Amino acid sequence: MMPERMQTKDLRVYFGKTEAVKGVDMEIRPGAVTAIIGPSGCGKTTFLRSLNRMHDNTRSARVTGHVYLGDRDIYNGGMNPVELRIRVGMVFQRPNPFPTMSIRENITFAPRRHGMRRRSDLQDLVEEVLRQAALWDEVKDRLDDPATGLSGGQQQRLCIARALAVRPKVLLMDEPASALDPTATQRIEELIFDLKAEYTIAIVTHNMQQAARVSDYTAFFYMGELIEFGETDVIFTNPKEAQTEAYITGRFG
Amino acid sequence: MGGSWFRLTTGALACLVLITAGLIFYELWMGSRPAWEQWGLSFIWRTEWNPVRGEFGALPFIAGTLLTSGMALVIALPVSLGIAILLTEFAPRAVRDPLIFIVELLAAVPSVVFGLWGIFVLAPVVQGTVMPFIAGSPLGYLPIFGEPGAGYTLLTASLILAIMIIPIIASLSREVLMTVPRDQREGALALGCTRWEAMRHVVLAYGRAGIFSAAVLGLGRALGETMATTMTIGNSLGLTFDYFEAGNSMTAIIANELREAASEIHVASLVAIGLILFALSFVLNSIGRLIIGRVSRGGV
Ligand SMILES: Nc1ncnc2c1ncn2[C@@H]1O[C@H](COP(=O)(O)OP(=O)(O)O)[C@@H](O)[C@H]1O
Ligand SMILES: [Mg+2]
Numbered sequence: 041m042m043p044e045r046m047q048t049k050d051l052r053v054y055f056g057k058t059e060a061v062k063g064v065d066m067e068i069r070p071g072a073v074t075a076i077i078g079p080s081g082c083g084k085t086t087f088l089r090s091l092n093r094m095h096d097n098t099r100s101a102r103v104t105g106h107v108y109l110g111d112r113d114i115y116n117g118g119m120n121p122v123e124l125r126i127r128v129g130m131v132f133q134r135p136n137p138f139p140t141m142s143i144r145e146n147i148t149f150a151p152r153r154h155g156m157r158r159r160s161d162l163q164d165l166v167e168e169v170l171r172q173a174a175l176w177d178e179v180k181d182r183l184d185d186p187a188t189g190l191s192g193g194q195q196q197r198l199c200i201a202r203a204l205a206v207r208p209k210v211l212l213m214d215e216p217a218s219a220l221d222p223t224a225t226q227r228i229e230e231l232i233f234d235l236k237a238e239y240t241i242a243i244v245t246h247n248m249q250q251a252a253r254v255s256d257y258t259a260f261f262y263m264g265e266l267i268e269f270g271e272t273d274v275i276f277t278n279p280k281e282a283q284t285e286a287y288i289t290g291r292f293g
Numbered sequence: 294m295g296g297s298w299f300r301l302t303t304g305a306l307a308c309l310v311l312i313t314a315g316l317i318f319y320e321l322w323m324g325s326r327p328a329w330e331q332w333g334l335s336f337i338w339r340t341e342w343n344p345v346r347g348e349f350g351a352l353p354f355i356a357g358t359l360l361t362s363g364m365a366l367v368i369a370l371p372v373s374l375g376i377a378i379l380l381t382e383f384a385p386r387a388v389r390d391p392l393i394f395i396v397e398l399l400a401a402v403p404s405v406v407f408g409l410w411g412i413f414v415l416a417p418v419v420q421g422t423v424m425p426f427i428a429g430s431p432l433g434y435l436p437i438f439g440e441p442g443a444g445y446t447l448l449t450a451s452l453i454l455a456i457m458i459i460p461i462i463a464s465l466s467r468e469v470l471m472t473v474p475r476d477q478r479e480g481a482l483a484l485g486c487t488r489w490e491a492m493r494h495v496v497l498a499y500g501r502a503g504i505f506s507a508a509v510l511g512l513g514r515a516l517g518e519t520m521a522t523t524m525t526i527g528n529s530l531g532l533t534f535d536y537f538e539a540g541n542s543m544t545a546i547i548a549n550e551l552r553e554a555a556s557e558i559h560v561a562s563l564v565a566i567g568l569i570l571f572a573l574s575f576v577l578n579s580i581g582r583l584i585i586g587r588v589s590r591g592g593v
Contacts, residue, residue, distance in 0.1 A: 092483060126485035136476040140498040149494065150484035199480070206484055 043070040043240040044110050044209040051105040053086050060086040062264040073241045075255035083264040084244040092128040093121045129208035133215045135195035137187035144183040147205045173201035193224025213243040229254050260284045325565035340532040349562035353532040357540040362515035365454035373462035381470040400460035408524030411453045416444030439535040445527035448536040453521045458511035469503030502585045509581035519544035543570045
């Protein structure tokens with residue numbers, strides 16, 4: 041499985057008349073972790089959700105510009121949203137397992153809809169993605185229990201496993217650890233580190249230590265604009281822009 | 294301080310409700326005692342109803358009520374769910390707003406108006422079109438459909454009841470669907486599900502307890518509906534399980550005969566039917582609560 045590259049060109053997102061993302065050109069490199077940081081309300085979530093066309097379902101939202109997955113322009117006739125979201129998975133800020141389904145069903149739900157029917161295939165898939173999400177040992181004896189019986193951190197890893205089960209090329213994560221305690225957060229971070237060999241990962245975080253720990257590249261957003269993009273070490277040790285420096289040294293945000 | 298007053302007041306009100314229910318039950322019990330004394334529990338399954346000979350039994354009416362309300366629910370539930378789904382997920386604004394308006398309007402129409410509409414519009418259509426159509430289709434082989442006859446039938450009453458409970462079930466279901474958290478739906482969409490798949494497998498599943506309670510409320514409304522049923526059901530006195538025949542219901546027999554009932558045993562029999570209806574509603578609601586409690590572990 042080859043991770044894929046994403047790229048935006050003059051990406052703008054409007055909610056009604058307000059422009060929440062203001063012309064962003066950015067690359068999300070394959071097989072690496074790109075962190076998106078910036079103060080609250082600067083458009084991180086809005087940017088991330090434009091990468092899997094999640095705004096399609098918000099009435100007031102409008103997206104212009106280009107987003108490429110590989111060389112296909114996902115907004116301008118290059119790909120339909122269903123096809124896109126199979127390739128570009130998403131993990132949400134709050135763990136959102138499906139409460140009426142068991143742990144197993146949470147994982148097999150989407151692959152079954154996409155045509156995977158054989159019991160043994162599904163069984164293998166469940167084990168594989170739960171291992172990838174470092175959850176297998178904790179849940180292997182209760183796969184048929186309700187997913188809501190898991191702790192918050194386990195639920196979030198289940199959601200990651202669920203996203204991996206449709207075999208995406210890219211994984212988008214919107215502050216995946218913000219609702220979790222420090223131990224669970226650490227597990228998620230380790231997991232992200234393990235996953236980046238096989239997946240292109242973009243992670244939104246407002247936690248700069250987290251960005252520094254997990255990412256290879258960092259993008260700093262401010263008021264809907266991409267202020268600075270670069271290798272994480274450079275951004276954190278030697279940023280070019282004054283705003284970036286002010287933010288990472290904690291002078292605002 | 295404030296909290297304890299609040300608890301005291303709500304506690305007192307809750308007691309009041311219980312006392313009222315108890316009093317109603319007591320009154321119905323006292324009023325129907327002659328019937329129970331004469332026939333015991335067999336009053337429930339006796340099928341003869343003959344005021345002249347003083348023979349009374351509740352089964353034709355219980356059956357009529359259950360058959361019409363049940364069929365009404367069978368028809369109304371999918372339609373209502375369809376409307377609710379359309380309104381929450383698929384309808385563009387231009388369709389949604391008028392549809393919401395119509396549904397709310399339907400909920401506000403007095404039942405006697407539905408009855409009139411049943412007599413002048415629905416009954417002829419049932420007689421001229423619906424029954425011949427069903428009889429000619431594979432459905433016609435079902436034992437619940439006999440020979441098509443006149444327009445005042447169990448089927449007619451069922452259809453009226455269905456139309457009356459659709460607004461209730463649809464608007465309650467819509468509210469249920471709207472309370473399903475956005476991240477549930479988006480969670481499914483983000484996995485590459487279509488909007489329909491997200492709705493059917495995730496949103497509906499999440500809201501199933503709420504939808505179930507909407508159906509129970511709709512059924513309760515159908516069980517208790519009197520005017521529209523009385524005007525369309527045909528008011529026959531015999532037991533029938535044939536939707537193409539005239540039937541009767543617990544509400545209709547009470548509405549039709551209580552005023553003219555001459556003998557004590559006749560009045561008592563009608564009150565006894567009222568008591569059975571009361572108990573039936575109570576049981577139905579309890580079952581509803583129970584099942585909601587059981588499935589709501591997951592969703593709403
Ligand atoms: N659905 C929406 N409707 C209207 N405005 C929105 C919506 N979502 C986000 N916004 C606005 O867009 C801006 C960026 O929000 P967001 O992307 O959530 O920021 P971040 O994730 O960086 O905290 C904010 O000003 C927010 O109020
Ligand atoms: Mg955000």
